[in-house]
Amino acid sequence: MTDHATILHTAQRTAVATAQFGGPDLLDLAGAYRVQRRLIDLRAGDGEHVTGLKLGFTSRAKMRQMGVDQLIAGQLTSAMEAADGGSVRHTALVHPRVEPELVFRLGRDITPELDPQSLANAVDGVAVGLEVIDSRYTDFRFSLPDVVADNASAAHYALGLWQQPEQSLANLGVLLEIDGRIVETGSTAAILGDPWRALRSAVSHAEQYGIALTAGQVILDGAATSAHPFPAGSVARATMSRLGSATLRMSAGSGGRS
Numbered sequence: 001m002t003d004h005a006t007i008l009h010t011a012q013r014t015a016v017a018t019a020q021f022g023g024p025d026l027l028d029l030a031g032a033y034r035v036q037r038r039l040i041d042l043r044a045g046d047g048e049h050v051t052g053l054k055l056g057f058t059s060r061a062k063m064r065q066m067g068v069d070q071l072i073a074g075q076l077t078s079a080m081e082a083a084d085g086g087s088v089r090h091t092a093l094v095h096p097r098v099e100p101e102l103v104f105r106l107g108r109d110i111t112p113e114l115d116p117q118s119l120a121n122a123v124d125g126v127a128v129g130l131e132v133i134d135s136r137y138t139d140f141r142f143s144l145p146d147v148v149a150d151n152a153s154a155a156h157y158a159l160g161l162w163q164q165p166e167q168s169l170a171n172l173g174v175l176l177e178i179d180g181r182i183v184e185t186g187s188t189a190a191i192l193g194d195p196w197r198a199l200r201s202a203v204s205h206a207e208q209y210g211i212a213l214t215a216g217q218v219i220l221d222g223a224a225t226s227a228h229p230f231p232a233g234s235v236a237r238a239t240m241s242r243l244g245s246a247t248l249r250m251s252a253g254s255g256g257r258s
């Protein structure tokens with residue numbers, strides 16, 4: 001039987017959805033994170049390198065939308081990064097959605113058991129991110145272990161301009177626009193009450209699962225709002241008060257990145 005990681009890897013590479021594996025009886029959370037690790041190994045085998053970590057379900061809006069109740073994490077790779085103002089290809093994705101993200105950049109390697117202040121000092125930039133998620137499962141439906149195995153639906157991300165990290169991030173207005181129309185509004189307060197708390201959760205997760213967090217890597221804090229469908233030919237933009245914005249176009253073409 002083909003293993004879970006290979007099935008998900010193939011679904012991602014071919015942009016053809018696959019059936020859910022099922023609930024905790026079939027795949028438990030620990031097993032799901034092992035699948036995720038193997039999936040990242042497969043991507044590394046294709047020449048991609050890890051660029052950071054993403055959190056999922058740090059806001060109630062996201063938990064409610066997807067019917068899950070626990071924070072998860074996935075790994076980001078070089079192939080997922082897109083330029084701000086650039087585009088990603090619809091034909092390479094199954095059923096993409098887009099969401100606003102607050103993003104931290106690490107200025108140095110994270111060592112275990114860093115106290116919150118040292119961790120804050122290790123951050124050398126914050127930016128608005130736009131994340132494209134794309135579940136590899138039919139109808140964008142999954143159990144918690146399913147979505148963990150599928151690397152938290154990670155597909156693409158774009159980053160706006162880096163800003164100094166010292167400011168409070170606890171209550172910034174968040175907007176998501178598609179083709180200039182506002183489709184979601186929220187506040188960074190929705191991200192575990194404070195995005196810095198989400199960063200600490202990311203560090204705990206990395207420690208627990210033996211994931212290295214190193215200088216230059218980015219951490220996506222988890223969307224403050226629900227995700228929105230991202231149709232071919234449209235432009236998405238995420239904006240946060242004081243921090244700026246990030247933009248991506250979903251190209252309809254099947255050629256290279258355009």
Ligand code: OOG
Pocket residue numbers: 054055056057058059062066099131133134135147152153154221222223227
């Ligand atoms: C899983 C990814 C969740 C977030 O920001 O909460 C996520 C999904 O919704 O498919 O990226």
Ligand code: MG
Pocket residue numbers: 054055056099101131133220222223
């Ligand atoms: Mg997200």
